[in-house]
Amino acid sequence: MGLDFSVVPGYLDALFLGALWTIAITLSAAVLSFFGGIGLAVIALYAPLVIRLPFRLFAWLFMGTPLLLQLFLIYFGLIEIGVDLPAFVAGVIGLGLHYAVYNSDIIQAGILAVDKGQHEGARTLGLSKVQTIRKIVVPQAVNTVLPPIGNNMIALLKDSALVSVIGVAELTLTSQLAISKTFRPFEFYLAAAAFYYVINLGLEFGLRRIERRIQISR
Amino acid sequence: MTENTFIDIRHAAKSYGALEVLKDISLQVDKGQIVAIIGPSGSGKSTLLRAINDLDPLTGGEVWLEDMQINKKLPQRQYEKHINHVRQQIGMVFQHFNLFPHLTVRENITLAPKMLKGISDAQANTLAEEQLDKVGLLDRIDYYPSQLSGGQKQRVAIARALAMKPKVMLFDEATSALDPELVEEVNLVMKKLAEEHMTMIIVTHEMGFAESVCDRVLFMDEGVVVEEGPPDVIFKNPKNERTQNFLRKHLES
Numbered sequence: 001m002g003l004d005f006s007v008v009p010g011y012l013d014a015l016f017l018g019a020l021w022t023i024a025i026t027l028s029a030a031v032l033s034f035f036g037g038i039g040l041a042v043i044a045l046y047a048p049l050v051i052r053l054p055f056r057l058f059a060w061l062f063m064g065t066p067l068l069l070q071l072f073l074i075y076f077g078l079i080e081i082g083v084d085l086p087a088f089v090a091g092v093i094g095l096g097l098h099y100a101v102y103n104s105d106i107i108q109a110g111i112l113a114v115d116k117g118q119h120e121g122a123r124t125l126g127l128s129k130v131q132t133i134r135k136i137v138v139p140q141a142v143n144t145v146l147p148p149i150g151n152n153m154i155a156l157l158k159d160s161a162l163v164s165v166i167g168v169a170e171l172t173l174t175s176q177l178a179i180s181k182t183f184r185p186f187e188f189y190l191a192a193a194a195f196y197y198v199i200n201l202g203l204e205f206g207l208r209r210i211e212r213r214i215q216i217s218r
Numbered sequence: 219m220t221e222n223t224f225i226d227i228r229h230a231a232k233s234y235g236a237l238e239v240l241k242d243i244s245l246q247v248d249k250g251q252i253v254a255i256i257g258p259s260g261s262g263k264s265t266l267l268r269a270i271n272d273l274d275p276l277t278g279g280e281v282w283l284e285d286m287q288i289n290k291k292l293p294q295r296q297y298e299k300h301i302n303h304v305r306q307q308i309g310m311v312f313q314h315f316n317l318f319p320h321l322t323v324r325e326n327i328t329l330a331p332k333m334l335k336g337i338s339d340a341q342a343n344t345l346a347e348e349q350l351d352k353v354g355l356l357d358r359i360d361y362y363p364s365q366l367s368g369g370q371k372q373r374v375a376i377a378r379a380l381a382m383k384p385k386v387m388l389f390d391e392a393t394s395a396l397d398p399e400l401v402e403e404v405n406l407v408m409k410k411l412a413e414e415h416m417t418m419i420i421v422t423h424e425m426g427f428a429e430s431v432c433d434r435v436l437f438m439d440e441g442v443v444v445e446e447g448p449p450d451v452i453f454k455n456p457k458n459e460r461t462q463n464f465l466r467k468h469l470e471s
Contacts, residue, residue, distance in 0.1 A: 121316030121375075124271055125330035125382060126306035128298060135329065139320050 004184065008191050011178040018174030019195045025091050025170060026157045026203075032096030033156065034149065037103025038138060044108055046133065062101040068162050070094050075166040091163035099156050106148045110141035143214050150207040157203055158196065171195055222248040224284060224417055225270060225386060231278030232265055232441075239265050240276070241441040247386075250415040254428035254449070257438035258464060263421045266438070267388050270419065271308045272301055283307065283385065306334055309379030313391040315371040317363040317378070323350065324359045327378045334382075349377035353407050369400030373407050380411075387411065389420040393427075405431075425468055429453050437461045 008015075043055050062070065075090040085093070114137050122132040164173035175192040179185045225247040232240040239262045247253050255263040268274040270281055272289050281288040288304050290297070318326050327349055328342035337345070350356045353373035363371055372392055379387060389408065393401045405427050411418065412431050422428055428435055428449060435452040437445045437460075445458040456462050 115316075117312060117314050117316040118318065120273060121312065121318065122330075123302075124273065124305050124308070124310040125378070126302045126334050127330060128302050131333060135333070136318055140318075143320060 003186060005187050005191075007182045007184050008187055011174075011182075011188070014174050014178060015171065015191060015195060018169060018171040018192075019199060021088075021168060021170040021174075022157070022160055022172075022196075023199060025088065025095065025163060025168060026153075026160045026199075028092040029095035029099065029156055029160070030153050032092060033099035033103050033152070036096060036100030037107050037149070038142070040100055040104035041107035041111060041141075042133065042138070044104060045111060046129075059101045059104065062098050067094065067098050067159055068165065070098060071162060071166055087163070087167045090166060091160075091168050095156060095160060095163065098159075099152055102152055103145075103149050106145045106152070107141055110145035111137055113144065114140050146207075146211050146214060150204075150211065153207065154200060154203060157200060161196075224249040224251070225419070226282040227266070227270070227279065228282070229279040230266065230269055230276050230281065232262075232269065232274065232276050239441050240269070242279070243438075243441075243443055244279075245436070245443070247417060247419060249417055251434065252412050252416075252418045252420065252432045253434045253436065254432040255419065255421045255436045255438060256423070256425065256428060256464075257436075257444075260440075261438040262441040263436075263438045264390055267390050267419060267421050270386075270388060271305050271310060273310075302334075306330075306382055307385045309376075309382060309384035309387040311372065311375050311379055311387065311389045311392045313395050315363070315368075315375045315395075317371055317375055319363050321362075322359070323355070323361050323363070323366075323374050326363070326374060327381045330378075331381050345381050346377075349381045350374070352380070352410070353377045354403075367400060368396045369403045372396065372404045376404075376407055376411075386417045386419065389418065389422070391421055391423065394423055423468075425453065425465070437464065439464070 040055060040059065043052060044059070047055070071091065071094040074094045075085065075087060078085060078090075118136055118140065119132055122136045123129075127135070160170060161172040164170060164176065167173070169177075171192050175188040178188045182188070223246045225245070227243060227245040230240050230243040231238070243266060245253075245266075255266065257263050265274050269276045270288065272281070276289055283304065286304070288301075290300060292300055318329070321329065324343070324346045327346040331337050331345055332339070332342050346359065347356060350359055353376055355370060355373055355377070358366060358370060358374070363374070366374065392408070393404050396404065401424070405424070408418070408420070408427075409431055420428070420432065432449055434446060435449045436443050437452060437456070437458070439460050445452060445456060445461045452461065453465065456465060
């Protein structure tokens with residue numbers, strides 16, 4: 001029995017909806033991971049030890065354990081202590097925090113790479129340490145770290161397939177549902193792959209536009 | 219110390235472990251005076267300048283601006299507040315400009331006045347235009363620093379410092395990083411400030427500029443002020459042998 005893609009069009013609507021969920025979860029988690037990453041980086045570099053240590057433990061946990069396990073913990077584990085999150089929210093939190101930790105590493109390096117003269121320039125004008133970090137250092141760091149963070153966002157898009165296991169009806173889960181009805185795994189997984197690829201192209205296009213916009217303004 | 223003393227450095231000392239960079243230096247600068255500090259690299263002249271706004275804190279001695287001690291010993295939090303207040307009154311210009319590359323010329327200038335003095339956008343814009351006009355760069359107001367030449371960057375840096383309406387301006391080798399043909403435009407701006415009787419302390423390698431603009435010249439070597447006096451004396455008739463040697467080498471090169 002050869003490939004028969006004629007079964008796919010009947011499920012295109014469902015796949016489209018799944019793709020929309022994939023986009024929604026990716027963008028939400030990307031925003032969380034970006035701002036979370038900035039927050040974690042600032043804490044790691046500037047906060048006093050008592051605050052820094054618990055966050056370092058947190059970062060170590062998120063980096064040292066599988067994302068899939070983290071999603072299980074957030075979705076199934078937290079229910080036991082009374083936190084019952086919708087699957088979508090649990091997925092965004094899991095993906096977002098996981099990538100926030102990776103982004104934080106990149107942003108820390110970016111912050112440390114900002115020239116010492118920038119601090120001096122700002123401080124001699126009378127800006128406080130906090131004002132200098134917020135207005136001068138972090139914006140410059142974010143500019144330089146945007147390309148590697150963009151790479152993380154593309155990885156995040158692909159990892160968003162993992163949230164299918166906690167029941168978010170995104171692209172992967174939708175194609176699995178279609179397969180369970182048609183018994184055509186190859187066709188639907190290929191179709192899903194095509195969708196992911198197109199979304200990825202869009203994401204890369206968007207990231208490149210943001211990067212270029214920022215580079216022009218430098 | 220006279221009634222007019224504006225900046226008063228008393229027995230300034232600074233050491234890194236056993237290395238003494240500044241050895242008991244005292245210096246009074248009057249309001250409106252222009253003082254040049256010259257000397258070989260490693261003589262401590264930049265360190266002295268940077269001690270004035272506590273960028274490089276002294277290990278001994280005091281620095282005063284009018285009746286306020288700049289390097290007061292205070293608990294961390296109070297010190298932060300105090301020094302930020304002090305620094306608003308002392309403009310500083312660096313060798314490498316230290317403009318903010320992610321901000322336009324306008325934003326570079328208006329950032330600190332807006333944040334620290336709470337002035338409106340309209341007021342800040344007027345301020346930026348005034349200061350840029352003064353350094354002759356009004357037409358570059360919406361450029362980014364990367365689009366400017368070195369000389370233009372330094373003039374923007376001066377405008378940025380002036381926008382805080384400082385009482386004193388410190389120049390730390392403001393023209394040392396510039397191509398020779400760009401030095402003059404920065405010197406002209408500094409001369410203009412001198413004519414407006416801005417109090418200035420200038421660390422420089424430009425002997426000609428120091429001679430033509432400054433009221434007093436300090437020659438520093440190995441952490442001490444070897445000789446000081448009016449420029450015509452220091453440059454034409456230096457008494458100290460070290461000063462003579464330094465100037466001779468400088469004129470040869």
